[in-house]
Amino acid sequence: MTKAKRKRLIYNLVTYALVIAAYIILQNMIGAKTISRSLKGLLVPICAWIIMAVSLNLVIGFSGELSLGHAGFMSIGAYTGAIISGWLLAAFDMQDPTLRLVLAIAGGGIVAGIFGVLIGIPVLRLRGDYLAIVTLAFGEIIRNLVNVLYVGTADGQLHFAFLNKKLPADVTMLVDGAKGAVKIKPISTFTVGFVLVMITLIVVLNLVNSRAGRAIQATRDNRIAAESMGVSVTKYKMMAFVTAAVLAGMAGALYGLNSSTVVPTQFTFNQSINVLVFVVLGGLGNVLGSVISATFLTVLPEVLREFADYRMLVYAVVLILVMIFTNNPLIRSVFGRAVAPVKGLFRGKKNSVSGGEA
Amino acid sequence: MKKLIALLLALALTLTVCAALAEEPVVLKIAHIGPTTGAAALYGLATQHGAEIAVDEINAAGGKYQIELITEDDEHNVEKVINAYNAALDAGAQMILGSTTSKPCEAAGAQGYVDRVFFLTPSASSTAVIEDKDNVFQVCFTDPNQGSASAQYIAEHKLGTKIAVIYNNADVYSTGIRDTFVEKAAEMGLEIVSEETFTDETTDFTVQVGKAQEAGAEIVFLPMYYTPASLILKTASDKNYKPIFFGVDGMDGILSVEGFDTSLAEGVMLLTPFVATSEDERVKSFVAKYQEKFNETPIQFAADAYDGIYILLAAAEKAGITAEMAPEEACDLLIAAMKEIQVDGLTGSMTWDESGAVTKTPMAATIVNGVYVFED
Numbered sequence: 001m002t003k004a005k006r007k008r009l010i011y012n013l014v015t016y017a018l019v020i021a022a023y024i025i026l027q028n029m030i031g032a033k034t035i036s037r038s039l040k041g042l043l044v045p046i047c048a049w050i051i052m053a054v055s056l057n058l059v060i061g062f063s064g065e066l067s068l069g070h071a072g073f074m075s076i077g078a079y080t081g082a083i084i085s086g087w088l089l090a091a092f093d094m095q096d097p098t099l100r101l102v103l104a105i106a107g108g109g110i111v112a113g114i115f116g117v118l119i120g121i122p123v124l125r126l127r128g129d130y131l132a133i134v135t136l137a138f139g140e141i142i143r144n145l146v147n148v149l150y151v152g153t154a155d156g157q158l159h160f161a162f163l164n165k166k167l168p169a170d171v172t173m174l175v176d177g178a179k180g181a182v183k184i185k186p187i188s189t190f191t192v193g194f195v196l197v198m199i200t201l202i203v204v205l206n207l208v209n210s211r212a213g214r215a216i217q218a219t220r221d222n223r224i225a226a227e228s229m230g231v232s233v234t235k236y237k238m239m240a241f242v243t244a245a246v247l248a249g250m251a252g253a254l255y256g257l258n259s260s261t262v263v264p265t266q267f268t269f270n271q272s273i274n275v276l277v278f279v280v281l282g283g284l285g286n287v288l289g290s291v292i293s294a295t296f297l298t299v300l301p302e303v304l305r306e307f308a309d310y311r312m313l314v315y316a317v318v319l320i321l322v323m324i325f326t327n328n329p330l331i332r333s334v335f336g337r338a339v340a341p342v343k344g345l346f347r348g349k350k351n352s353v354s355g356g357e358a
Numbered sequence: 359m360k361k362l363i364a365l366l367l368a369l370a371l372t373l374t375v376c377a378a379l380a381e382e383p384v385v386l387k388i389a390h391i392g393p394t395t396g397a398a399a400l401y402g403l404a405t406q407h408g409a410e411i412a413v414d415e416i417n418a419a420g421g422k423y424q425i426e427l428i429t430e431d432d433e434h435n436v437e438k439v440i441n442a443y444n445a446a447l448d449a450g451a452q453m454i455l456g457s458t459t460s461k462p463c464e465a466a467g468a469q470g471y472v473d474r475v476f477f478l479t480p481s482a483s484s485t486a487v488i489e490d491k492d493n494v495f496q497v498c499f500t501d502p503n504q505g506s507a508s509a510q511y512i513a514e515h516k517l518g519t520k521i522a523v524i525y526n527n528a529d530v531y532s533t534g535i536r537d538t539f540v541e542k543a544a545e546m547g548l549e550i551v552s553e554e555t556f557t558d559e560t561t562d563f564t565v566q567v568g569k570a571q572e573a574g575a576e577i578v579f580l581p582m583y584y585t586p587a588s589l590i591l592k593t594a595s596d597k598n599y600k601p602i603f604f605g606v607d608g609m610d611g612i613l614s615v616e617g618f619d620t621s622l623a624e625g626v627m628l629l630t631p632f633v634a635t636s637e638d639e640r641v642k643s644f645v646a647k648y649q650e651k652f653n654e655t656p657i658q659f660a661a662d663a664y665d666g667i668y669i670l671l672a673a674a675e676k677a678g679i680t681a682e683m684a685p686e687e688a689c690d691l692l693i694a695a696m697k698e699i700q701v702d703g704l705t706g707s708m709t710w711d712e713s714g715a716v717t718k719t720p721m722a723a724t725i726v727n728g729v730y731v732f733e734d
Contacts, residue, residue: 037444045437147528147557179530180461182486186468259436260468261486263461264528266436302441311431312395 047193061285064220069139075267077108077252112249180263389446391456408660412667488714505538518576535581665703
């Protein structure tokens with residue numbers, strides 16, 4: 001086992017272990033009823049934002065393309081999830097919430113993936129700033145389209161209408177234009193959210209450490225060099241982009257089905273930027289960093305509630321300070337030294353294990 | 359029999375008075391949830407301030423009930439409102455005054471329906487707020503009621519028969535009112551001669567206003583918030599087009615738009631339950647206190663929330679809510695009490711039915727010399 005490989009393995013194991021440990025602790029708190037309502041209510045959104053951040057990190061950190069339309073994929077997932085769940089309940093009387101949730105999440109992922117391919121084909125031929133602007137426009141187009149989308153269900157069938165509400169009179173509305181997806185039965189659970197986070201981590205960590213992942217990173221580091229080595233740049237960029245879109249769609253379905261209603265205004269450009277902030281704070285190409293920063297920045301505004309009127313101001317100040325400190329070499333080295341003994345512990349163990357193998 | 363009842367009532371009253379004198383006051387914990395930051399902060403702050411005035415009055419009067427007001431910010435966001443709601447309950451809230459805006463209120467109310475928590479919203483006006491939920495009640499009219507009340511008002515006061523409608527088709531509030539207005543207008547024999555739409559991003563209304571002018575509309579109905587309305591008034595004045603502009607409660611606040619020539623709003627009519635310049639004694643006192651404490655003139659949202667606190671107090675009194683009661687326990691008692699009480703507030707005399715919608719008379723005001731004046 002080479003040194004680089006071992007380092008990567010430890011990094012991946014630590015990532016999984018931290019997420020699993022957090023899940024076990026929180027589940028115990030829920031079981032013992034020592035968890036506050038606020039924290040309990042935040043669990044599913046945190047899972048959704050972690051998936052959003054990790055998947056965007058795949059595009060920005062590993063494939064090196066600045067995508068500003070990630071919330072667009074999330075909204076596709078949220079709407080698809082809400083429609084599937086509502087339809088299954090109305091048409092097939094499917095009462096099992098977990099099964100409905102799983103099907104809705106799968107559907108959300110697939111539809112977002114299809115859009116990912118459609119958008120990816122023209123967009124990924126562009127580079128840098130152009131790509132950023134086009135993805136931004138895509139997010140806005142999606143938002144404006146769902147704003148005039150009407151979906152209802154009657155007699156087991158789905159009815160769609162655009163621009164005006166020309167649906168049969170007896171339909172049960174699922175998506176009602178600007179009113180968004182309505183009357184959703186909230187079925188998302190923390191356990192499903194946790195499983196989805198684990199799936200995301202496994203997919204992303206395995207992808208970036210695979211042959212394809214190295215190709216993706218090669219296209220980021222030097223496009224021309226990668227191309228001259230026979231790496232198909234568009235293919236690998238597409239792979240990262242569509243995987244991220246599928247994951248964002250799944251996160252969207254989880255997020256949408258956690259609430260009784262979803263509105264287009266939740267998925268504006270601002271929301272895409274929000275996810276971008278998670279990624280930048282956690283570090284480009286750092287998956288564990290994305291997990292931690294998404295959690296931290298979702299919980300932070302709630303912790304700051306006691307500041308009342310000054311809450312958002314304090315939030316912004318904390319964000320600036322965190323950005324400065326995590327980029328300060330001195331603080332990084334102090335932090336690195338503090339973590340070193342723990343790292344050494346791991347290294348020692350791994351050495352003895354690999355020694356045994358030899 | 360009547361005498362006996364009267365006697366019993368008198369006895370009961372004396373006992374309550376005695377009890378009130380003897381006992382410690384009951385402290386109710388009410389949480390106000392509304393957007394105090396972000397794009398809709400104007401409304402959230404108005405309801406919060408209005409509620410604070412009512413709480414100050416009640417606590418100063420020193421009756422049987424004292425109120426502790428908890429305030430939580432929902433950022434006008436359906437995700438954050440759930441956090442705000444949970445934080446309010448963690449802080450010990452027994453009932454909720456909120457949320458100020460429709461979509462967040464719909465989301466939080468649905469959660470409250472599952473958890474059994476009582477909601478009274480001062481100003482969330484869409485039907486979805488109260489639909490399928492027995493725990494949510496409104497102080498304001500629902501959007502459809504505003505639309506049909508406007509059509510009814512226009513027809514009954516014979517303001518004109520040719521009407522143009524300009525509305526925001528990306529906004530729930532705007533489309534909701536427009537739908538029922540059109541329906542009721544057809545019923546009342548009013549003719550809609552032009553119907554034009556815009557979205558949140560629209561800043562140029564030349565086309566919409568031009569179409570209304572071409573169609574020869576005598577009345578232009580504007581179911582929208584005041585920012586686009588101010589642009590429409592400006593465009594119409596540039597085109598020298600002078601119909602009657604008729605707005606709904608979102609138009610409230612148009613006179614305080616920065617850089618807006620208020621003379622353009624002369625003669626604009628709007629459906630509103632509250633006018634700060636009213637001669638009514640209670641309104642005067644409310645406005646004075648509000649101006650003193652917050653240094654601004656209250657808008658209708660503030661009056662709705664002020665009434666909201668008194669409604670919650672009346673319902674709590676009727677239901678016999680105690681300080682120790684959990685929100686789940688208080689919820690069903692409050693729901694039952696709401697159907698029995700009648701509250702005379704700043705925004706009219708109100709009663710409620712099972713749906714949670716309020717019953718009160720629609721009132722329209724006209725802008726004359728830069729102030730709102732009630733018709734009739």
